[in-house]
Structures are given as C-alpha cells and as structure tokens.
Amino acid sequence: MNTQPTTDTDTDTDEKRGLSFKLDMQAYTLIIALVLIAVIFGFFTGGEFLSSRNLSNLFSQMSVVAVLAIGMTLIIVAGHIDLSVGSLVGLTGGVTAILHVWYDWNTFAVVVAAIVVGAILGAWQGWWVAYRAVPAFIVTLGGMLIFRGILIGLSKGQTIAPMSNSFKDISNSYFPFGLGYLLALVSIGMLYFWTVRNRSKRKDMGLLLPTQLIDYGKIGVYSFFILLATYMLNRYHGIPTPILIVVLLAAIFIFISNKTAFGRYVYAIGGNPEAAALSGINIKRNTLWVFISMGALAGVAGVILTSRLNAATVNAGNMYELDAIAACVIGGTSLMGGKGKVVGALIGALIMASIDNGMSMMNIETFWQYIVKGLILIVAVWIDIASKK
CATH class of the missing domain: 1.10.3470 (ABC transporter involved in vitamin B12 uptake, BtuC)
Structure with a gap:
C-alpha cells in the first residue's frame, strides 16, 4: 500500500485555508447581522x-x-x-x-x-x-x-x-436615477477588475490563491447588495449625495x-x-x-x-x-x-x-x-x- 506522508507544507496550506475561511466568516457575520436587524425591524414596523x-x-x-x-x-x-x-x-x-x-x-x-x-x-x-x-x-x-x-x-x-x-x-x-444605476454598474465592474488583477498578481508571485468560488462569490454578494440598494433608493428620490x-x-x-x-x-x-x-x-x-x-x-x-x-x-x-x-x-x-x-x-x-x-x-x-x-x-x-x- 502506497501511503504518502503529510508534509509540513501541506499542513501550512491547510492552516492558511482555514484562516482564510475564518476571516471570510468574520466578515460575512456583519452582513448577516445587518440582514437580521433589517428583517426584525421590518417585521415590527409593518x-x-x-x-x-x-x-x-x-x-x-x-x-x-x-x-x-x-x-x-x-x-x-x-x-x-x-x-x-x-x-x-x-x-x-x-x-x-x-x-x-x-x-x-x-x-x-x-x-x-x-x-x-x-x-x-x-x-x-x-x-x-x-x-x-x-x-x-x-x-x-x-x-x-x-x-x-x-x-x-x-x-x-x-x-x-x-x-x-x-x-x-x-x-x-440626490443623484439622478440613470446615473445611479450607471455608478452601480461601474462599481461592480471595478470590483471584478480588481479581483482578477489581484488574483493574477498573487499567482505571478507564487502566493496562495483563494478558490475562485470565494473570490467571485464575494463579487456576487457585493453586486447583489449594490444593485438592491440602488434600486430601493431610486424608488424614492435617488441615491443621496x-x-x-x-x-x-x-x-x-x-x-x-x-x-x-x-x-x-x-x-x-x-x-x-x-x-x-x-x-x-x-x-x-x-x-x-x-x-x-x-x-x-x-x-x-x-x-x-x-x-x-x-x-x-x-x-x-x-x-x-x-x-x-x-x-x-x-x-x-x-x-x-x-x-x-x-x-x-x-x-x-x-x-x-x-x-x-x-x-x-x-x-x-x-x-x-x-x-x-x-x-x-x-x-x-x-x-x-x-x-x-
């Protein structure tokens, strides 16, 4: 039976991935808390x-x-x-x-x-x-x-x-409706651009890369909230200056x-x-x-x-x-x-x-x-x- 021993490098990589996941969870805990606050107050205020x-x-x-x-x-x-x-x-x-x-x-x-x-x-x-x-x-x-x-x-x-x-x-x-949506799309585009650029730079330098699911999943979550906020604000007078x-x-x-x-x-x-x-x-x-x-x-x-x-x-x-x-x-x-x-x-x-x-x-x-x-x-x-x- 050919068993491959676990190296220190493998252990370090696992620890880094665990740390990355922990930090991501800490960041998303704030968003989850904010959503819960919105749901609770939304319920009690009709x-x-x-x-x-x-x-x-x-x-x-x-x-x-x-x-x-x-x-x-x-x-x-x-x-x-x-x-x-x-x-x-x-x-x-x-x-x-x-x-x-x-x-x-x-x-x-x-x-x-x-x-x-x-x-x-x-x-x-x-x-x-x-x-x-x-x-x-x-x-x-x-x-x-x-x-x-x-x-x-x-x-x-x-x-x-x-x-x-x-x-x-x-x-x-307030910012005009059309310019508000344009600004939201530009912001999402910038998020995508910086993510691709950072991944490319980390890869060239031989650094540990988060999975594509994590990086692009973040963009998806951020994009959803950016568009949702823009839509809700535009239903009133637009994005406040x-x-x-x-x-x-x-x-x-x-x-x-x-x-x-x-x-x-x-x-x-x-x-x-x-x-x-x-x-x-x-x-x-x-x-x-x-x-x-x-x-x-x-x-x-x-x-x-x-x-x-x-x-x-x-x-x-x-x-x-x-x-x-x-x-x-x-x-x-x-x-x-x-x-x-x-x-x-x-x-x-x-x-x-x-x-x-x-x-x-x-x-x-x-x-x-x-x-x-x-x-x-x-x-x-x-x-x-x-x-x-």
Whole structure:
C-alpha cells in the first residue's frame, strides 16, 4: 500500500485555508447581522423600516458617523484613540456656517476652509501624541473640551442659520436615477477588475490563491447588495449625495490602507511598535499623518452635518466620537491595534444607525437606545478579546 506522508507544507496550506475561511466568516457575520436587524425591524414596523423613503433617510443619517468611522479605523489600527472628533465636527461645522452666513463666503471656499481647519487641529493633536509622547486618550480628551469651548466662543452661543441653497444641496440632494444605476454598474465592474488583477498578481508571485468560488462569490454578494440598494433608493428620490461622498472617501482610504506604504506602516505600528521601529518605519511622522487625516475627515463630516441641519449649533456633533468608535469596534477593528478594515467600520456605522432608526420607528424610549448600543459595544469588544485568546 502506497501511503504518502503529510508534509509540513501541506499542513501550512491547510492552516492558511482555514484562516482564510475564518476571516471570510468574520466578515460575512456583519452582513448577516445587518440582514437580521433589517428583517426584525421590518417585521415590527409593518415593513416601513424597509421602505425606500426610510432607507434613504437612514443612509443620509449614517453618513456623518460613517465618515468619522473611516478615519477612526486608521487611528485605532495605529494603536490610538480620538475622543475629540465629535467636538471637531461641531467646530468645523460652526466655522463653515460663520464664514458662509456672517462673512458671505461661497460654498466651495467654506468647504475647503472646514477641511483645512480640521486637518490643522488634527495635526496639532498628532504633534502632542507623536512628538511629545502624551497619550492620545489625554490629548484628545483635552481637545474635546478645547474645541467645544472654541465653538461656543466663536458662535457666541448662537445657532447660525440659514445656509444657501448650494450649501444645503451637499446633504439634501440626490443623484439622478440613470446615473445611479450607471455608478452601480461601474462599481461592480471595478470590483471584478480588481479581483482578477489581484488574483493574477498573487499567482505571478507564487502566493496562495483563494478558490475562485470565494473570490467571485464575494463579487456576487457585493453586486447583489449594490444593485438592491440602488434600486430601493431610486424608488424614492435617488441615491443621496452624502452616501456618494462616503463611498468616495471609503474607496480612497481602502486604497491607502491596502495599496500604499503608509497604510502598511500604520498596520505595522499598531501591531508591534517595537518591530516597526526596528524595521526603519518613522513612527512619529506616520502617527502625525494619521491624526491629520482624521482631522480632515472630521471637517468633511462637519460640512455634511451642517448642510443637513441647515444650521450650526453649539451641540452639533455631541457624542459622535462614541458612535464612531463603536462603529469601528463592531466592524471588527481591534482596540489593541494592528487590525481593522474600513469596510467593516462602514457596516458597523450602518448597524448603529439601523438600531437607532428602527427603535425610533417602534416608539421605543430613548434610554433603551443608549442601553442597547452600549451592550452591543461591550459584546463586540469581548468577542475581539476572546478571539485573540
């Protein structure tokens, strides 16, 4: 009888395949959870939760937290935290409204100003963390108080409104139906192109390839949800502009985190700072840029929020930092650093927004919403810790 012994290479390959399957299951668990939430709230609201109008409002409402979650993913992956983003959203939104209403700046100028102000304040915080070794928790906790105080001082405690029609269109306009479907097809085509390209590159480099069923099965699942979402949104007024902004920013930061040296450095720094330093990575400079990008994204979020509310208030952005952190953790980002994905954070933001929206539609009292979101956050962190053990 001719028996072939099992080699170490075979064992390693089996382990890698098992790991790949485990990671895929972790990613799809979020999608399954989101589908279950939609089914449950759809049932208890008589289908109103899944109506095109409510889905459009839901996507618009989640856009601010989604933008913050994109930047927060890199912050947490790098091994830090940012508690100031809610106050920074309020401050950049306030600066936008002051320049637009009081000083008659045009829409383009105030949007650029908000992003620049956010980036500068992010750089200020990053300098303290990276070059003065002050823990990010303390720096951003101080920033949360400082930025809120600056907003109150600049606005004199007033609500600043109204905004011009061109500025309101940032968050209250919709993409035309035909262009929405075209954008969906282009997105699916890009997914297929990148999958084929990545498989070809991995094959040329002799790396382990996932089965075609896994790779192209992912494209099938993603394509189904993209087309379904486009169809449902087009039944109302079309795709909300804020969601297009979120998708564009997500695509940019997914590319940065996966395809650039900076992205790889961030994951290395969060995974093992000592090893990253010994390998020649400039930890201070990269940490600074992580905080700059977070500040710039907070500026974008401030513009979206101010446009949606058609006003800037001293309470704008309150507690948004906790929603952004919760979205990242629910999406699989580890608070220990070195692990996390932008797509997961976006799904986490959608889960949080869906819970808020669904419970509000069921007329459940507000305190229950806080309790449920808090419990979900604790369970998500526990799952992360348990999986590491």
